[in-house]
Amino acid sequence: MKGLKADGSPIRVMAVDDSPITRKMVRKALEPEGFELVAEAGNGKEALDIYPNILPDVITMDVTMPIMDGLDAAGNIKKINPAQRIIMLSAMGDADIKADAQSRGITDFCTKPFKPQEMVDKVLEVYNR
Amino acid sequence: MSTAQIGPFVAATVSVFKDLLDTDIVKGQPEAESDSFISRGFTVLVGLTGGWEGWFLLDMSQETACSLAGTMTGEEYSSVEEEEVLYAGAEIANIISGNAITVINDAQPGLNIRLAPPSIFAGQGMSMFNARLSSSSVLMQSNAGPVKINVAAKEGK
């Protein structure tokens, strides 16, 4: 299965999105391939609060969320751990968001809607870099 | 506001249904709408401000909503009282409108249409009324049932 590391342990993923349905869809895309959804958060602040206790291999992070949005949360997480792999999920692929993300050290995007295989491939691509 | 304004929303609906819900959709022609229409039972509303002021509506039967939610999560839903059906409807409308306004905003720099968070109304005999907005609809047929999209808006600031 694609979601396992060389030693057989699962790649650990944290899903952050204000829609419980999207979090479920990330889970549904990844778990059959052996990835482990180790944590979920419904907004950027929650993600930042639990992050130090989770330290996932990869984070999927929605851009538009209440309280603290995805770019702020991702930027803050990068300050704690510059090596943290983060994939931004968005229904809006404007040039503006990409530039803002780049300035915070975030380079990876996946647009909604995503097919399960797209999510698997993207997480693997980012993890293996 | 002409019926052509609904074009990007139609395109976004077709691609979202294909990519997210794995279903091909047959689209009808844009039709001008009067000040109100009757919902099929489940309507998601997304408010628009900025360059356009008004609403994007995604309208379908409750059965269709349950079916689409089921496609998204792999579970079965029998009623819209189940929250995941409401969340699924909101997410579908969110993605469609997000994709549509990206295209529209990119084509007209400075237009800057922004979206409010989606809300869902489900019930019987619901009529959706707007005052003095230019309203167009497109009816589409999907494997899960008919789906109507409606854009009712006026030029903003």
Next chain:
Amino acid sequence: MDVKYVNPFIVGLQNIFNMLNMSSIQRTGLAKREKLKTDNEVNIIIGLVGDLKGNVVLSLPETTAKNIASTMMGGMPVPELDMMPKSALCELSNMVAGNSMSQLEQMGTKVDITPPMLINGKNMITMISQVETLVISFKCNEGNLEMNIATE
């Protein structure tokens, strides 16, 4: 939602009701919304974008809606909720939202509003935004009404 944003909405509604000769308006309660079902047949929704992001829904039974529309139209009887009374109710919501936004602006909070949409139905389930909804209850001579505020 931060409590400091609630008062501008309450004041906004009271201001407009007073201006429209419905000065019997009184706030009767403030609570978190517990259930998705609503008995209120008439719901007028306005979207908010800016420093606050979400939706406001004025929610009322059809009888109250007709009474308010009648008062707004100079006491004209309103046997059914057709285009004229619906337009009046939309205008009411617009004014309430607009007045609330002015209050918010004075606090340094800038918000743009969408035009209103009026939904009229039975046995409805409603989910407003995808965040917790605050329900402010009011009563006036025309009947009871609620203002639902769901902002991030």
